[in-house]
């Protein structure tokens with residue numbers, strides 16, 4: 311298995327734009343690389359055309375459709391986006407661990423049988439996941455996308471952060487007060503840790519195999535990190551994010567991957583943890599829009615690359631205001647010639663205007679090249 315995928319790696323089309331890879335590794339660059347969280351999806355009319363009423367996870371599992379959806383933003387914003395991210399979801403790990411997840415139209419993810427008791431954790435969860443087999447569609451989609459991208463831009467693989475996945479598995483979907491996961495970590499801390507550790511092991515193998523399949527850079531989305539207080543973050547999120555950052559490079563070596571694969575962590579809302587995240591083994595920390603870039607730059611002190619962080623809501627603004635906020639952001643991050651990747655502070659929304667996104671990207675190129 312490993313040998314055949316290595317052979318196919320070698321035959322991938324040559325990369326024509328390695329800006330984000332150089333930048334994530336800390337090298338000086340000619341302008342900051344740009345990409346957008348959730349750059350594929352519902353704000354794009356071509357997404358709805360291809361999805362054509364199909365189930366969301368059915369699209370993820372169909373390599374033809376997933377690769378087409380991945381490439382759509384690259385095609386639309388030609389030469390403006392410096393990375394593609396494979397069309398999939400963070401909730402495919404809970405699925406691989408035996409949980410049923412459905413995507414309800416207009417409502418988001420729903421787990422019909424969430425983890426609520428200790429018995430659920432024993433009866434529902436599969437602790438011996440065969441990652442290559444259960445997520446084989448994801449690897450096929452990545453390999454196909456690498457070929458179809460034809461070296462235009464690098465391809466991101468990704469996964470959810472362990473605490474965020476545990477939250478979804480226990481809450482059964484999104485939440486405002488996180489009653490059930492807070493009950494778990496405060497009444498069943500040992501069991502919570504055991505499951506977090508298992509999720510981390512699956513995440514390590516999943517990320518590593520995404521690289522074997524063709525991913526060139528990785529991001530971990532700890533979207534609910536900021537729902538934890540500082541000391542609970544240190545206990546229930548940070549150790550597992552660190553484990554992933556430490557173990558993926560080791561696993562990649564075992565799998566025969568020689569080059570360094572940059573890793574990014576996005577822990578939304580974990581403002582108190584920036585200093586620790588800069589030392590957590592990732593090459594880049596992605597920031598939400600609550601951060602003043604200058605403050606973040608000061609705390610980072612040149613250790614790693616920062617990514618972010620325009621308020622997605624700015625995309626609803628006038629062209630002039632989008633442009634002025636882009637200029638302020640890039641100057642706050644030091645001008646963008648080193649240690650900075652442009653992104654929004656969180657994902658796109660379905661209501662966004664594709665032409666406003668273009669204004670944002672074009673201005674980032676213009677200001678970032680000065």
Ligand SMILES: Cc1c2[nH]c(c1CCC(=O)O)Cc1[nH]c(c(CCC(=O)O)c1C)Cc1[nH]c(c(CCC(=O)O)c1C)Cc1[nH]c(c(C)c1CCC(=O)O)C2
Pocket residue numbers: 346347348349350351352366395396397398399400401413415416417418419468484531533657
């Ligand atoms: C928390 C989370 C999820 N999924 C993801 C996260 C982490 C990022 C974040 O914090 O937003 C990550 C994700 N989800 C999706 C991608 C694909 C690649 C990309 O970024 O373009 C990525 C990287 C596609 C998607 N994932 C989802 C869609 C919408 C599906 C549809 O109805 O067509 C897409 C394109 C569905 C999804 N998936 C999830 C939610 C909460 C939802 C519903 C949200 C909503 O309604 O906007 C879980």
